[in-house]
Amino acid sequence: MISSARLLEPHENLQEQIRAVLDRDPIVNCFLYSRLEPLFRTPIESGKSTERSGQSIRSLIGGDVWLYEPGGQVESLCYVGANLVPSPSSDRAIEAFALRAKRTGRYSSSIVGPKTSVLALWTRMDDAWGPARAVREDQPLLAIDYRPKVACDASVRRVEPVEIPALLPASVAMFTEELGISPIGGDGGALYQAKLAESIAAGLVFARFENGEVIFKCEIGAISPKACQIQGVWTKRDRRGAGIGTEGLARVVEFALEIAPTVCLYVNDFNIAARRSYEKIGFREVGAFASVLF
Numbered sequence: 074m075i076s077s078a079r080l081l082e083p084h085e086n087l088q089e090q091i092r093a094v095l096d097r098d099p100i101v102n103c104f105l106y107s108r109l110e111p112l113f114r115t116p117i118e119s120g121k122s123t124e125r126s127g128q129s130i131r132s133l134i135g136g137d138v139w140l141y142e143p144g145g146q147v148e149s150l151c152y153v154g155a156n157l158v159p160s161p162s163s164d165r166a167i168e169a170f171a172l173r174a175k176r177t178g179r180y181s182s183s184i185v186g187p188k189t190s191v192l193a194l195w196t197r198m199d200d201a202w203g204p205a206r207a208v209r210e211d212q213p214l215l216a217i218d219y220r221p222k223v224a225c226d227a228s229v230r231r232v233e234p235v236e237i238p239a240l241l242p243a244s245v246a247m248f249t250e251e252l253g254i255s256p257i258g259g260d261g262g263a264l265y266q267a268k269l270a271e272s273i274a275a276g277l278v279f280a281r282f283e284n285g286e287v288i289f290k291c292e293i294g295a296i297s298p299k300a301c302q303i304q305g306v307w308t309k310r311d312r313r314g315a316g317i318g319t320e321g322l323a324r325v326v327e328f329a330l331e332i333a334p335t336v337c338l339y340v341n342d343f344n345i346a347a348r349r350s351y352e353k354i355g356f357r358e359v360g361a362f363a364s365v366l367f
Contacts, residue, residue: 159184217356
């Protein structure tokens with residue numbers, strides 16, 4: 074009989090077990106660690122009223138955490154918020170997560186994470202969560218833990234809050250090209266701009282400007298003690314092929330290595346130009362992700 078997956082509750086003192094799961098593969102689990110980090114820094118006293126016990130997990134980290142714990146020990150976990158993101162998981166854990174996902178229904182815009190786990194989940198959930206807008210079955214996970222092998226573009230710098238109007242068109246273009254839909258929803262893009270502003274205030278958005286226009290941009294999207302994950306790499310369409318993206322990303326890698334010892338990203342297998350660029354910089358393949366987009 075397969076053990077069921079359950080919801081992590083606010084009062085539970087399971088940080089060390091959760092951290093142990095994430096530390097099995099800190100590069101693959103970089104996003105998960107980044108999302109769950111508030112659980113590690115909020116003090117808990119087992120069985121006593123605490124700051125966190127008065128909050129829901131969702132309000133603290135922007136989503137729920139599902140645990141698979143046969144024998145009472147956390148073996149695998151799954152973050153469920155705007156995205157559903159599993160840790161690398163056994164077949165039994167995947168079955169448990171899929172059954173819970175079917176019961177709760179879909180409120181995530183994607184399933185993303187380690188390829189084997191994501192695709193195994195999707196085969197068990199497509200009837201309940203589908204249809205998918207796109208399934209990207211092979212997204213190489215790349216990492217680098219040394220200085221870039223190419224020259225870095227010194228003009229790439231952190232974006233300032235006052236530069237959001239200049240950055241926004243580039244960010245929208247990147248999002249639309251990558252995901253096939255615009256981030257400007259029914260709120261006129263207010264939520265998207267708020268999230269962008271938050272990242273800029275944290276010093277995690279980088280760009281090259283020319284005459285007030287963004288021609289290259291990139292973000293650090295997740296940070297853990299052992300890795301940080303780059304996302305949103307974009308070069309203005311009419312400037313592509315000239316090395317701007319390669320040298321720009323190399324500069325962002327330099328910034329990122331000041332934050333964590335390893336820098337990672339994942340890329341669509343069909344994006345040959347980007348993969349060649351990343352190889353020039355010195356990224357190496359360390360795994361594979363997959364994404365199901367709704």
